[in-house]
Amino acid sequence: MATRGKKHEAATEKVDSLRKYTFREAVQLAVDTSHAKFDETVDIAVRLGVDPRHADQMVRGTVVLPHGVGKTVRVLVFAKGEKEKEALEAGADYAGSDEYMEQIQKGWLEFDKTIATPDMMTVVSKLGRILGPRGMMPNAKLGTVTFDVAKAVKEIKAGKIDFKVEKAGIVHAPMGKVSFGATKLLENVAAFVDTIQRLKPPASKGTYLKSIAISTTMGPGVKVDPGYVKDLFA
Numbered sequence: 001m002a003t004r005g006k007k008h009e010a011a012t013e014k015v016d017s018l019r020k021y022t023f024r025e026a027v028q029l030a031v032d033t034s035h036a037k038f039d040e041t042v043d044i045a046v047r048l049g050v051d052p053r054h055a056d057q058m059v060r061g062t063v064v065l066p067h068g069v070g071k072t073v074r075v076l077v078f079a080k081g082e083k084e085k086e087a088l089e090a091g092a093d094y095a096g097s098d099e100y101m102e103q104i105q106k107g108w109l110e111f112d113k114t115i116a117t118p119d120m121m122t123v124v125s126k127l128g129r130i131l132g133p134r135g136m137m138p139n140a141k142l143g144t145v146t147f148d149v150a151k152a153v154k155e156i157k158a159g160k161i162d163f164k165v166e167k168a169g170i171v172h173a174p175m176g177k178v179s180f181g182a183t184k185l186l187e188n189v190a191a192f193v194d195t196i197q198r199l200k201p202p203a204s205k206g207t208y209l210k211s212i213a214i215s216t217t218m219g220p221g222v223k224v225d226p227g228y229v230k231d232l233f234a
Contacts, residue, residue, distance in 0.1 A: 007035040012220045020225035023189055023232055026214045027182045033219045034178040039070070040216040042175045042185055046196060047211040049204055052165050056203040059165040062142050063195040065188040068159030070177035075156055076100060078116035078124050078138070083149050087115070090150035091157050097123055104130055112136075115144045115152045169210075171196065178216060189214070190232040197229070 011033035021029065027042070034040045050057040077087035077095040087095040094100060094111060101123050114131065116124045116138040124131075124138055131137045138144040142162045146152050163173045175188045193209075200208050209226035 011035050015220045015222055017223075020223045022228045023193075023214075023224055024182070024186060026222040026224045027185050027189060029222045030214050030216050030219060031178055031182050031185070033222075034216045036216075036218040038217075039177045039179045040218055041070070041177060042180075042214065042216055044173055044175050044189060044192060045213045045215075045221075046171045046193075046209060048165060048169050048171065048196075049207045049210050050165060050169055050201060052167055052169060054203065057201045059171065059196070059199050059201065060141065060163070061195055061199050062160055062162045063192055064155050065159040065161060065176065065191055067176055067180055067184040067188055069161060069174045069188075070180065073113055073156055074111040075153055076111040076114045077149055077153065078114065078120040079149055080117075080120070083117050083147065087149040087153055090153040092149075092153045101127060109134075113144070113156050114138050115146070115149055115156070117147050117149060118145055121145060175214075186232075193229060193232060 014033050015029060030042050048059060050059055052058055074093045075091070077084070077092045078097055078100065079087050079095055080097050084095045084097075092115070097120060100108075104127055109130075114124070114136050118140075121138070128137060139162075140146070143152055143155070143160075161173055163171050165171050173192055175192065176185050180188075197209070207226075209229065212224040212226055213221040214224060215221040
């Protein structure tokens with residue numbers, strides 16, 4: 001534990017807690033201060049000028065990160081007939097209907113994301129108490145309730161993530177692994193921030209991007225000046 005503490009302390013000393021960095025500097029610092037023995041995840045936290053208690057200020061969406069998140073995502077598709085076949089051909093790990101509902105009710109949860117065709121939602125709704133709290137229920141707003149199951153599967157496998165603003169007005173999301181290197185991580189960050197900006201609610205007044213921080217699983221947070229957003233797309 002002492003060795004781990006020294007490494008974290010050394011990493012923290014490399015980050016000026018009073019300074020707000022550019023996105024490029026912050027991502028590079030996150031990579032440079034990574035000290036765990038495993039491939040750490042790089043996360044972003046964005047505090048928005050919204051009040052999620054009001055429906056017209058809710059920020060929720062999806063984005064396909066150019067380089068994914070560095071994790072193999074297991075996809076279960078609730079579908080029948082041709083759509084079941086289509087899902088499997090697109091790369092779904094599992095596809096079916098009642099048989100998977102029964103397995104889940106018995107405790108089987110060997111998957112990360114679920115997709116369902118609209119006609120299967122009567123079946124899937126019975127699993128709400130199990131999948132809902134885990135954030136695994138198919139949702140039309142997130143593109144996971146659709147007849148175009150092939151597209152949905154491919155997007156998730158390619159690195160599609162979903163996000164939602166929390167009660168405190170903060171959105172957290174993974175941007176990939178340290179092993180990606182700064183360039184790929186920065187491209188993922190750009191795609192995410194661009195999506196966040198496009199989802200700005202009309203009811204949000206004043207400063208929308210209030211603060212941003214980038215960190216690794218075990219590393220210190222690196223503050224970013226939101227004013228540098230324009231540089232991401234230069």
